[in-house]
Amino acid sequence: MQLVAVGINHTSSSVSLRERFAVTTDAIPELSAQLRDRVAEAFVLSTCNRVELYAVCGHESSGADVLRDVLASYGNLPVATVRQASYAYGHESAVRHLFRVSAGLDSMVLGENEILGQVRRALGAAREAGMTGPILDRLGDAALACGKRVRTLTTLGRNAESMTAVGLRMLARVRGGLDGAHVVVLGAGETARQVVEQLACVDGARVTVVNRTPARALALATSPNVTAIPWDDLPASLATADVVIGCTASPAPLLYASTLSHARETSDRGLVCLDFGVPRDIDASVASLPGVTLIDVDRLREEVTVRDAERTREVARAEAIVGDEVERYMDWWRARGVTSTVARLHARADVIRRAEVERALARLPGLTPSERSVVGELASRVVAKLLHEPTLALKRDPEGANMAVVVERLFALADAERMAAATRRGDMQPEHDYHRETRAS
Numbered sequence: 001m002q003l004v005a006v007g008i009n010h011t012s013s014s015v016s017l018r019e020r021f022a023v024t025t026d027a028i029p030e031l032s033a034q035l036r037d038r039v040a041e042a043f044v045l046s047t048c049n050r051v052e053l054y055a056v057c058g059h060e061s062s063g064a065d066v067l068r069d070v071l072a073s074y075g076n077l078p079v080a081t082v083r084q085a086s087y088a089y090g091h092e093s094a095v096r097h098l099f100r101v102s103a104g105l106d107s108m109v110l111g112e113n114e115i116l117g118q119v120r121r122a123l124g125a126a127r128e129a130g131m132t133g134p135i136l137d138r139l140g141d142a143a144l145a146c147g148k149r150v151r152t153l154t155t156l157g158r159n160a161e162s163m164t165a166v167g168l169r170m171l172a173r174v175r176g177g178l179d180g181a182h183v184v185v186l187g188a189g190e191t192a193r194q195v196v197e198q199l200a201c202v203d204g205a206r207v208t209v210v211n212r213t214p215a216r217a218l219a220l221a222t223s224p225n226v227t228a229i230p231w232d233d234l235p236a237s238l239a240t241a242d243v244v245i246g247c248t249a250s251p252a253p254l255l256y257a258s259t260l261s262h263a264r265e266t267s268d269r270g271l272v273c274l275d276f277g278v279p280r281d282i283d284a285s286v287a288s289l290p291g292v293t294l295i296d297v298d299r300l301r302e303e304v305t306v307r308d309a310e311r312t313r314e315v316a317r318a319e320a321i322v323g324d325e326v327e328r329y330m331d332w333w334r335a336r337g338v339t340s341t342v343a344r345l346h347a348r349a350d351v352i353r354r355a356e357v358e359r360a361l362a363r364l365p366g367l368t369p370s371e372r373s374v375v376g377e378l379a380s381r382v383v384a385k386l387l388h389e390p391t392l393a394l395k396r397d398p399e400g401a402n403m404a405v406v407v408e409r410l411f412a413l414a415d416a417e418r419m420a421a422a423t424r425r426g427d428m429q430p431e432h433d434y435h436r437e438t439r440a441s
Helices: 025-036 060-075 079-085 092-102 114-128 134-153 163-175 190-199 214-220 231-240 257-263 284-288 297-303 309-363 369-396 400-410 413-425 430-440
Strands: 002-009 041-047 050-057 087-090 182-186 206-211 226-230 243-246 271-275 292-295
Touching: 002 060, 002 092, 025 041, 025 050, 025 060, 025 114, 041 114, 041 134, 050 060, 050 092, 050 134, 060 079, 060 087, 087 092, 092 114, 092 134, 092 309, 114 134, 134 309, 163 190, 163 243, 163 271, 163 292, 163 297, 182 190, 182 231, 190 206, 190 214, 206 214, 206 231, 214 226, 226 231, 231 257, 257 284, 284 292, 309 369, 309 400, 309 413, 369 400, 400 413
Parallel strands: 182 206, 182 243, 206 226, 243 271, 271 292
Antiparallel strands: 002 050, 002 087, 041 050
């Protein structure tokens, strides 16, 4: 079995393509149904800037093809388009990628803290859908632990800006400031909450929150400068808006050029639209209107840089932590695949050891109990030393699973459990069985 990851993110494609693959909570059952009959285990990680499928497959290459097929079907696009816009990682590289994602090292905003919660929710949704098993459960727990360790042992997360902070900073630069601006916020989720909280610190800013569920919008109106209105009242607010910020999880745009143009037909004031949504909340057509500037998530990439040498050093420290955690997981993976072989190898050796010790002691009847103990300990030490390196090789070598097949055949380990069980029952004398097999060979 192989771990495989296939994804599309802000570095591999544009927002216009990424929005075709955005996976909402409601869509998880649909994707799970497509994956359930084609892979052993799977989970879907979907954020504003990425959608990734992680799966346990029989083979790396064919597994990646399966995941691309699923993405193509979900996005209603040709597989060739998905192949060109996506990336794929196999086995250890897939583990490393997920750990880097969880640590915030693969985010548009380096070190972002939000991604860790998104990974946790993605794993939870997959577990509820019955899509994960022992391999991905262990992988998910290890990824979350890696992300926490990076945030604990480095300042990467503490120095990171959220995407909302980056967006508002760019918005202020484009407008020449936000003081006194009327800001209309579409949505009332987590991103909207962050936007409203940060705008509360801006002198004279007036914020209008619009949401299809009035109670959720009202929950954000906790400051005197924040007002919640029903969705039907949006056109009136657009007429006096200086800024519109899209923060919803809508599968389709909520604001088009025609709607905006009609709402502002009597206004000559400039308007800046900031869209955090993927899929987009604000259709690209609004940028064609006179006096309207549109900032989408792809334009936000211009604001994102690694700022100083200290931050670069923190990245190096975080990468080292990721490397340690990847090796720890791969040790578990390799050991898991050969555990039964190692157990049977040691059982086989134990049968032989006991047989030879009893045979030797039978020929040395004059030994004292202490001397008999020395003979037994000698045999145990010899067996332990002989098996030490082969055991480590089976557990640690990337080819351990293939090596285990060879060991099974070389030492006839299929019979080891039968021999050990028969010996425990007293149905077979170990020395007789072992020497009979030796003579026969």
